[in-house]
Amino acid sequence: MRFSLTTWNINSVRLRINLVAKFIKSVRPDVLCLQETKCIDDAFPLKRFKRLGYEHIALNGQKGYHGVAIVSRLPFEKTDIRTFCDKLDSRHISVEFGPGAQLARPLVLHNFYVPAGGDIPDPALNPKFEHKLRFLDEMKSCEPLHPRGEDRHILVGDLNVAPHENDVWSHKQLLKIVSHTPIECEKLLAAQNQGDWIDVARDRIPMSEKVYTWWSYRAADWTVGDRGRRLDHIWVSRALKERVSDFRIVRDARGWERPSDHVPVTVTLDL
Structure with missing residues (x-):
């Protein structure tokens, strides 16, 4: 069975629903995981997604900030929401696919929006950065995020850390910039290693190659210098x-009209 999944920080699902529809009609992933939906569950554009063929929807939203959602063409059996750092700030949702999706064995999917961390990379001076570091520590210690043996789990989302040297436009210049500081990179990789996860991008793209999924709104022209x-x-x-058959980053989406600063990232698996 072919199973395709896209993750996308949409930066307001209601503002950019037409962009989502454009993407869906072109790519038709089985499952779409969104972050920064920025709306309460009752305001989520359910009817639009259902018209597009995505009948199965799991939401964890809040007004104006954060928010995650999983919209699917395939039914799921279970939904779970976890809180981190004792904050009810809508940064996680998971679902489990099973027989209803014609899967012989369960598949668990986690969708995350990790705190951005503010601008000052010092937890003593910046509570947002301190929160981010604690969040990453809790991801490492969270037992349900530790697949073992034959467990079939997927974890996606805006994790707000670019952990490797060529995950940023300039390793040297960004070492003291939040999202690429050594402590953030160490903590994200520790969470990844604790769960024995495979980072699909870096499993398929050599470490020597630059790979980006985000370009700042602060640049007048995001293509100049390609500072992603x-x-x-x-x-x-x-x-x-070994089930991963394809991996794509839709870089062109950053140039669409009124875009998110993030672009869709899609994986295809043969299950």
Whole structure:
């Protein structure tokens, strides 16, 4: 069975629903994971997604900030929401696919929006950065995020860390910039290693190649200098490593009208 999944920080699902529809009609992923939906669950554009063929929807939203959603053409059996750092700030949702999706064995999908962390990379001076570091520590210690053996798990989302040297436009210049500081990179990789996850992008693209999924709104022209970062991730459990058949970053989406600063990232697996 072919299974395709896209993750996208949409930066307001209601503002950019037409961009989402454009993408869906072109790519038709089985599942779309959104971050920064920025709306309460009752305001989520359910009817539009259902008209597009996505009947199965799991939401964890809040007014004006954060928010994550999983919209699917395939039914899921279970939904779960976890809180981190004792904050009810809508940064996680997971679902489990099973027989209803014609899967012989369960597939668990986690969708995350990790805190951005503000601008000052010092937890003593910046509560937002301190929150981000604690969040990453809790991801490492969260037992349900540790697939083992034959567990078929996928973790996606805007993890707000570009962990490797060529995940940013300039490793040297960004070492003291939030999202690429050594402590953030260490903590994200520790969470990844604790769960024995495979980072699909870096499993398929050599470490020597630059890979980006985000370009700042602050640049007048995002293409000049190509100053990107890889903040959006797809991880699969080791049992799924050999099942990955395709991986794509839709870079052109950053140039669409009124775009998100993030672009869609899609993985295809043969299950």
